[in-house]
Amino acid sequence: MQYPSNIRIVKVPCIGTIGAIHILKALENGADGVCLVGCSEGKCEYSSGNYRARKRVQYVKNLLGKLSIEKERLEIYNISAGEARKFCEVAREVTETVRSLGPIPLKTKAISNSKEE
Amino acid sequence: MFSKVGSVLVIGGGIAGIQASLDLADSGYFVYLIEKASFIGGKTAQLDKTYPLNDCSFCIRSDKHMECISHTNIKILTLSEVKDIKGSSGDFEATIIQHPRYVDIDKCTNCGLCAERCPEEVNDEFNEGLGKRKVIYLEFPEAAPNSYVIDRKNCLHFTEAGCNICKEACMEKAIDFDQKEQNISLNVGSIIFAAGFDSIIPPYYDYDKLPNVITSMEFERIHSLNGPYGGHLVRPSDRKEPSNIAWLQCIGSRDIYHNYCSSVCCMYAIKQAILARRSNKMLNATIFFMDMRVCGKDHERYYNHAKNEDNIRFVRSKVHNVFPVSGTDDLLIRYADEQGNIYEEIFNMVVLSLGLEPSHDAVRLAGNLGITLDKNNFVETSSFTPVNTSIPGIYVCGAFNAPKDISESITEASAAACASSLNAVSKVALPEPFEVTEQKPVPAGLIIGGGVTGMVSGLCLADQGYKVYLVEKTNKLGGHALKLRKTFKGEDVKSYIKELIDKVENHPLIDVCLNSEVKHTDGYAGNFSTRIAISSSTETKNIKHGVTIISTGADFLRTSEYLYGKNSRVLIWFHTDKILSEEPNTIEKANTWVFILCVGSREPERPYCSKICCSSALRNAMELKKLNPDMEIYVLYRDMRTYGLIEDLYTEARDKGIVFIRYKLDGKPEVEEDQDGKLMVRVKDNLLGEDLIIQPDFVTLQTAIVPGNNENLAKLFKLPVDQDGFLKEAHKKFKPVEFTAKGIYFAGLVHSPKPIDEAISQAQAAAAKAVTVLSREYISTNTEVASIDLKLCVACLTCARICPAGALIINGMGKPYIEPQKCFGCGICAVECPVKAISLEHFNNDLILTECEAFL
Amino acid sequence: MIVGQQKDFDEIKKMISGYNRILVLGCQTCVAISFAGGMREVEILASMIRMDRKMAGQDIEIVEDATLRQCDFEFLDSVENRVDNCDAVLSLACGVGVQALAERYPDKVILPGLNTTFMGLTEKMGVWSERCAGCGNCILDKTGGLCPIARCSKGLFNGPCGGSMDGKCEISPDVDCVWQLIIDRLTALNQLEKLEEIFPIKDWDVSGHGGTRKIVREDLTA
Amino acid sequence: MAISAKDLDPKFKFEIANIPGSELLKRCFTCGTCTAICPVSNTFSEYDPRKIIHMIILGLKDRVLSSENIWRCSHCETCKFSCPQGVHLSEIMDALQHMAVRDKYVTPDAFEKFGTAPCKAACPAHISIQGFIGMIAEGRYREGLRLIKETMPFPGICGRICHHPCEMKCNRGKVDEPLAIEYLKRFLADRGLSEDIGYVPETEEKKEEKVAVIGAGPAGLSAAYFLAIKGYPVTVFERLPVAGGMMAVGIPEYRLPRDILREEIKTIVDMGVEIKTGVSFGKDITIESLKNESYRAFFIAVGLHVSRGLNVEGENFDGIIHGINFLRDVSLKGNVTIGARTIVIGGGNVAIDVALTALRSGAKEVEMVCLESREEMPAWEHEIKDALDEGIKINNSWGPKRFIEENGKVKSVEFKRCTAVFDEKGRFNPQYDESELMTLEADTVLLSIGQACDMSFADGVPDLDVSPRGPSVKDPITLETNIQGLFVGGDASYGPRSVVEAVASGREAAISIDRYLKGEDIGADRPLEWKGIELEPQDVEHLARQQMQRLSITRRRNSFEEIDSGFSEQQARLEAGRCLRICGTQSKGNRGQGSGVGE
Known part of the structure; x- marks a missing residue:
């Protein structure tokens, strides 16, 4: 079982602990996409962490829209810890999506814009 | 006086053994946990999802595994067997044989290089032989202890002397072929048998010849993401997705060889059917059964849901044969409905819902020790001391006691921990609580x-x-x-x-x-x-x-059905008990007695099974028969739910000639009285398609158990x-x-x-x-607790509003306070705090930020 | 408390264009509670600005900070250095805070990141609604503790208008008719007769219509 | 129509359940397995065994006993091991039928009207042949084997050497060829041995009364087997050093490998039967000595182990050997020297065994000589064919006149033409034409002209009525003798017959002994007779009977290797699939197929 090597995993006790700022920081610092992986809906050990995270992802997607960054770069999935295979699949899927979008405009535009100058 | 020894031996590292160990260890006893396999978790580890929540079994139990592995009061001996036990309660001497793993657990990093290189492949037992594994292998990725193991029987190093490929591949030098079998002697105060069960080998149905006739455990493996087919529901013969599957119930249960009910098969078959339907919406799932025994909490609801929402078909018929359909890998099933019509249907795959047999090894060991076993080789226990074996100081829990499911096993494991702790008095030190507040628990x-x-x-x-x-x-x-x-x-x-x-x-x-x-x-x-x-x-x-x-406790339903309250000869269950103890004359004079089951239970307004009515009716019916053998007794039932070893009672009742008539919810029996006040019960006999009129002297209603005033x-x-x-x-x-x-x-x-x-x-x-x-020295707190910087706090109340644990309260001073005993450290408050005044001890915001920043 | 709402990002972008060293300054009081201008929002906004500038190929230096209250000069002293070192301050405080900042640092460009919306309360997590219009002449004693000035769309004083339907205001079925609430409450309090008293014409002088309001307590002044 | 109390007889279920074999009746929890599996139900929709059981439990006595349905069971036993609660439908139907006759719901000729499959009826042991064949077809081998062992302890033996009268009666024979019943039985037995699914019948709770069996042949061992099932402690005394009787010392190894025999005898020993070999009844032990050892019942089945004489001149020269002695010596000693030119006198199956064994024991040339013409020969046709195939010359219609010696050793035999073997009444009374003579050179002459009982056993039980041929039976059905508690059976009591008949005899003796020891009426409801129902199969596709692999002629020479190699699993299933499965049922109605509804 393998997942793409260009995925960086940040482990958190509950997906509910990931705030908008964490997602933004990751993107700002060079991640081309961010994928939140939490427990299945209704199965949160902390009762509502994954539910909150899902709403928060929507919020950040809106922020990304304002920045003209593709919303697809951010996604949230519910995968339980036993579903290693599903995780790998999702990881591949996410990588594929992000790859098809290309590098985050943050990098490309920064380069092209600076060239124009 | 002998001195009692403060440690406990737990035999069997399945879910029951793990739970018993954890409870004992948490109460300050030292536990030796003996497991035959190379990992702990037992049969539960092979399960994919569990009923009735369809939870990922692994997610939840893995916590217990890790807790068990890392507990300072638990010594786990895998690959170990108990050879002999001597001594008596309070002072047992156990001899354990530990087989070598040939891999150093502490060094192995699970890189998998060894298995990659290993030239020898064998059938993977963990996957019920559906897949292959190497001879050096990890049973499953999350196995605990998380280390590879060598299967000596098939290892070329031993069979053809000299293969050292894995040893050379291992960078950590973790492989050690020189490990030897060890005899370990343990002195313990009490012993818990948590040996679990073995699945019954399917006796017929051409299981060995027809690849698409699979066992329920094979289904679990097939459906598991870490199983042989990666969680794709395909059948073994051609790896194609089946479009209709049949589950056959009571395979190796409720027959002359195993005349007990295995208790869990109805529920797990429903679960499997639901999961199958979820992975393929078009799939037809059919369950062939005799009595649907879904008696546990919320089980009836699960069944109803499966029937009504998940469109799973339930056919009341025992199937004895499965025929290959020539030219295909499909299977033909012939069955009779209650009217006697015979049907033939073709299925792509057939799952045999196998029953449970007490672990054969444990039966042998228990036999050697002189523990009394019942006729089915389960440990004989009394209802009043449900975890005590016939030998003082030796306890039993889980499926070795009687067939039971995970939650009942866990309950019983805790019960065994409780009972056994009375035998092992002296305690060892508890691990230091993470955070010590000064307070001691009120004893x-x-x-x-x-x-x-x-x-x-x-x-x-x-x-x-x-x-x-x-x-x-x-x-x-x-x-x-x-x-x-x-x-x-x-x-x-x-x-x-x-x-x-x-x-x-x-x-x-x-x-x-x-x-x-x-x-x-x-x-x-x-x-x-x-x-x-x-x-x-x-x-x-x-x-x-x-x-x-x-x-x-609970209460019982005071029904108004079946003339209860209007005719004094219509009774509720405990009236029967009363007549039995106080009015033998009444019984001698009675010719006919009717018991009606499911009164108020399993109905739309009370969609649960009251669990005890079947057995209580049968017990009383037998008592009546004993006092008056000529009495004709009719039991009107919907499903006979004499689960587990209670099946004995059902068998005995039939032997005594008690007549059983099944009725359906939409054709409930009618109780009337004639001009003389004599009772008349009319019930439709489903088999004959005719009404049966009984004129009983008494009718006993097995009314539902209803909750007490739990709202308050x-x-x-x-x-x-x-x-x-x-x-x-x-x-x-x-x-x-x-x-x-x-x-x-x-x-x-x-x-x-x-x-x-x-x-x-x-x-x-x-x-x-x-x-x-x-038993704690101090009131323990959770290891990860949020804390608030009161200087920053503006008492906005956000945290108090969102805390899922209810651990955050705002005190009278308008300041928030986190009750460490309640906080479970989820960090939600920390992320939501608008002024960033809250942090999680071990997991603060900055740490995540740093990690998120480390991308370039 | 004062409830604010962050300005649209495009507007903020326009506002800060041309400035390359910006202090984003939050206020940890009212607007923090309404999730518009606390430290948490400062971080998010700062991150967005940085990303936006980066995509435009422009450099920007952002300093993130927040004061306990921006509407008190004393709290503003602590950020003096930071203010000095930037081209502009993007304040996430309410209008009062923005102005306090502007007054305290007269040479600095001070920009508002929020629209200050109303005085209100948190109905539940994430929902805020207006409760007080600051009219300077409270009549809540007569209306069962519910303010028709702040909560009646038409600011009526003597009972509901003809548009009140099923307890809802005619402007939207989501808005409760405050007069319905007032009547219900007074009924429950058995004080319905209070409504029989006709409200006199309200003195709007104290509500700001008479110029900027100021309160002086002689006993407290130095 | 509603059923009310007056229609019900609550005692009915107890009445039926008290009949042996029907005990578990009340265990039925109406799961429906029996109905789904029953070939009769599958062809005749009125017949629903589950309903019948349910009606018994309800107490619908009149309705059940007057129903035609209770007569429809074909006793195929297909359902026997499928009921999860072990309810034996066939036995219950039997009980119902007897009760219906007893209580005059029907006249006794009802028994005539319905019956069973002709194979089962024809089998002396009444094996539920159609049942075990059905089980093979469904892959339920273990159950098939178990079903056979209900009535026959030697499926491996009888699967090889049985004269299979069942096959003669097989209804399939009217279409193409009869089912290979014998070989299918062998298939189950062999599979049982090779795959360790061998079935050791369960024995009832141990009883007190000891039973002695004299003679460990098929009859004696069968009696021991059935008595052991009933829980009796049984000891079998055998004069020879091995158990098995003629199965061990008569039937040659190339037809019956000895390991098969050993395994099937071992099963009986595993059931708790003690076999004492090398014990002569009449010499080492007697009835008196056994009674002193507290044996309570006796079964004598000593067989026919001595050869008849010829009464011909020179009969006692060296080189003239009795065929059964020869076979016994080959079996026991392994190696018997025999001349290059051997003559076998006799035309029965044993003579052929003797001839083929001679061929395997070193004889270069074997000729058979018998009184009968080729058509009259008592040996079975396929056996004669085997002999001819292996190059044995058969001289028909010759009788020995005299033996000619050289140095006290036989040199040649002179034969006279036999003109008729039987007289006009069909009795054995050979006529000769002394003018037509033939002389054959011989180094060895093997006489195989009939067997007789060794009467020395009578010394052990002087009071027993005997005839010159063997012990006398008072009642051929119960096998009682003039001595109470002493029963006789097997060849010694009725003359030379086959193993399966000996098994039947042993089983009848066991029934008698059981009833005797329980003090019951020994003769009641006996014999159990089966009527095979003839069928005129129509529209049946022709399917060839499966053929067994046989050893090549060249490999048979000088080798005792088994000739027939048995069916492969595939063959067995194909062959079992040829069974019509409806034999014994009366109706040909067909049931619809389709999807049933769920709950």
Whole structure:
């Protein structure tokens, strides 16, 4: 079982602990996409962490829209810890999506814009 | 006097063994956990999802595995077997053989290089032989201990001397072919058999020849993401997705070879059918069964849902043959419906719902030790001491006691932990709590409800030296059990209760408060304070206690159906008990007696099974027969739910000539009286398609068990109540006697209807859980607790509003305060705090940020 | 408390264009509670600005900070250095805070990141609604503790208008008719007769219509 | 129509359940397995065994006993091991039928009207042949084997050497060829041995009364087997050093490998039967000595182990050997020297065994000489064919006149033409034409002209009525003798017959002994007679009978290797699939197929 090597995993006790700022920081610092992986809906050990995270992802997607960054770069999935295979699949899927979008405009535009100058 | 030894030997590292070990270890005992396999988890580890929540089995149990592996009070011996046990209660000498793993657990990093290189492949037992594995292997990625193991029998190093490929591949130098078998001698105070079960080998159905006839465990593996087919539901012969699957129930159960019910198969078959339908919406799932035995909490609802929402077809017919359909890999099943019509249907795959047999190794060992086994080789236990074997100091829990599911096994494991701890007195040091606050737990328990359950819990705590306050609403102890005569095994309930009440009333540490009710309660695990009102006076009493156990029981339905209340010969179950004890003449004069089951249970307004009605009806019917052998007894039932070893009672009842007639919910029996007040019962016989008119002298109604006034209780203790009005446990499968809130437990019928033996084991389990709190040197807190920087806090209340644990309160000064006993460290408050005043001890915001920033 | 709402990002972008060293300054009081201008929002906004500038190929230096209250000069002293070192301050405080900042640092460009919306309360997590219009002449004693000035769309004083339907305001079925609430409440309090008293014409002088309001307590002044 | 109390007889279920074999009746929990599996139900929709059981339990006595349905069971036993609660439908139907006759719901000729499959009826042991064949077809081998062992302890033996009268009666024979019943039985037995699914019948709770069996041949061992099932402690005394009787010392190894025999005898020993070999009844032990050892019942089945004489001149010269002695010596000693030119006198199956064994024991040339013409020969056709195939010359219609010696050793035999073997009444009374003579050279002459009983056993039980041929039976059905508690059976009591008949005899003896020891009426309801129902199969596709692999002629020479190699699993299933499966049922109605509804 393998997942793409260009995925960086940040482990958190509950997906509910990931705030908008964490997602933004990751993107700002060079991640081309961010994928939140939490427990299945209704199965949160902390009762509502994954539910909150899902709403928060929507919020950040809106922020990304304002920045003209593709919303697809951010996604949230519910995968339980036993579903290693599903995780790998999702990881591949996410990588594929992000790859098809290309590098985050943050990098490309920064380069092209600076060239124009 | 011999000196008692402070450690306990737990045989079997399945879910029951793990739970028993954890409870004992948490209460300060040292545990040796012996497991035959190379990993702990047992059969549960092979399961994909568990009913009735369809939870990922691994997610939840893996916590327990890790806890068990890392607990300083537990020594796990994998690849080990018990060779012999000598000595007696309090001082046993056990000889263990530990087989070599050939891999150093501490060095192995699970890189997998060894297995990659290993040239030899064999069938993978963990996947029920459906896949292959190397000879050096990890059973499954999350196996605990998480280390590779060498299967000596097939290893070329041993069979063809000299293969060293894996050894050379290992960078960590973890492979050691020189490891030798070890004899280990252990001195323990008590022993718990948690040896579990072996699946019955399918005796027919051409299981060995037809690849698409699979066992239920094979289905679990196929459906598992870490299984042989990566979780794709395909059939073995051609790896194609089946479009219709049949489940055949009672394979190796309820037959002449295994004349008991394996208890779990109905539920797991439904679960598997639901999962199959989820992975393929177009799939036809059919379950062939005899009686649908879904008696546990929420099980009936699960069944109804499967039938009505998931479109799973249930066919009441036992199937004995599966025929190959030539030219395909499909299978033909022939079955008869109740009217006698015979059908033939073709399925792509057939799952045999295999029954449970007590672990063969354990049977041998138990036999050598002289432990009394019943005729089916399960350990013989009494309803009143459900985890005690015939040898003092040796206890049993889980499926070796009787067929049972995970939650019942876990309950029983805790019960066994409780019972065995009385034999092993001296304790070892507990691991340091993460955060030590100065407070010690109040060494007392409050028990609410003075029925059998409450009394058993109370005695368990008191016998371990804790003060017990037993609060009972009525003016006497005993509860509804006072109305009962006998258990399903035929033991005398009355004398048991009398003895129990005596013990409770005379126990120096038990303070019985009759006519009392709880008015207010406050605090947290280790330190509760509760106000009790005594109904006869205006006086109230304040109690300090470290734990609370709720055992307020349940009530019975006062029905208005079937002329109850209008004709004095229509009785409720306990009236029958009464007549049996007090009116032998009445019985001698009666010619015909009718029992009607499921009165008020399993109906739209009460969609649950009351679990005890079948056995209580049969027990009373047998007693009636004994007093008057000529009496004709009819039992009108919907499904005969004599699960587990209770099946014996059903067999015996049929042997005695009791007549069983099945009715359907839409064709309930009618009870009428003629001009002379004589009773007449009309019921449709489904087999003959004709009405049967019985003129009984008495009709006994097995009325539903209904929840007591749990709403109040729930409000008082801030506890969740389920849809049926019973208390709701923290997790149906893995935390069966706990609430999410710590320090408060429950036992007995307040949680769901159950027979006396299960209530008693739950009572012991609750006590075991309570002891894990009471036995601490300090009130323990969770390892990860949020903390608030009050300088930054603006008391916006956000945290208090969102905390899922209810651990955040705003004190009178307008400042938030986190109750460390309640906080479970999820970090949600920290991320939501608008002024960033909250952080998580081990997991603060900056750490995540740093990680998120480390991308370029 | 004062409830604010962050300005649209495009507007903020326009506002800060041309400035390359910006202090984003939050206020940890009212607007923090309404999730518009606390430290948490400062971080998010700062991150967005940085990303936006980066995509435009422009450099920007952002300093993130927040004061306990921006509407008190004393709290503003602590950020003096930071203010000095930037081209502009993007304040996430309410209008009062923005102005306090502007007054305290007269040479600095001070920009508002929020629209200050109303005085109100948190109905539940994430929902805020207006309760007080600051009219300077409270009549809540007569209306059962519910303010028709702040909560009646038409600011009526003597009972509901003809548009009140099923307890809802005619402007939207989501808005409660405050007069319905007032009547219900007074009925429950058995004080319905209070409504029989006709409200006199309200003195709007104290509501700001008479110029900027100021309160002086002689006993407290130095 | 509603059923009311007056229609019900609550005692009915107890009445039926008290009949042996029907005990578990009340265990029925109406799962429906029996109905789904029953070939009769599958062809005749009125017949629903589950309903019948349910009606018994309800007490619908009149309705059940007057129903035609109770007569429809074909006793195929297909359902026997499928009922999860072990209810034996066939036995219950039997009980119902007898009760219906007894209580005059029907006249006794009802028994005539319905019956069973002709194979089962024809089998002396009444094996439920159609049942075990059905089980093979469904892959339920273990159950098939178990079903055979209900009535026959030697499926491996009888699967090889049985004269299979069942096959003669097979209804399939009317279409193409009869089922290979014998070989299918062998298939189950072999599979049982090779795959360790061998079935050791369960024995009832141990009883007190000891039973002695004299003679460990098929009859004696069968009696021991059935008595052991009933829980009796049984000891079998055998004069020879091995158990098995003629199966061990008569039937040659190339037809019956000895390991098969050993395994099937071992099963009986595993059931608790003690076999004492090398014990002569009449010499080492007697009835008196056994009674002193507290044996309570006796079964004598000593067989026919001595050869008849010829009464011909020179009969006692060296080189003239009795065929059964020869076979016994080959079996026991392994190696018997025999001349290059051997003559076998006799035309029965044993003579052929003797001839073929001679061929395997070193004889270069074997000729058979018999009184009968080729058509009259008592040996079975396929056996004669085997002999001819292996190059044995058969001289028909010759009788020995005299033996000619050289140095006291036989040199040649002179034969006279036999003109008729039987007289006009069909009795054995050979006529000769002394003018037509033939002389054959011989190094060895093997006489195989009939067997007789060794009467020395009579010394052990002087009071027993005997005839010159063997012990006398008082009642051929119960096998009682003039001595109470002493029963006789097997060849010694009725003359030379086959193993399966000996098994039947042993079983009848066991029934008698059981009833005797229980003090019951020994003769009641006996014999159990089966009527095979003839069928005119129509529209049946022709399917060839499966053929067994046989050893090549060249490999048979000088080798005792088994000739027939048995069916492969595939062959067995194909062959079992040829069974019509409806034999014994009366109706040909067909049931619809389709999807049933769920709950």
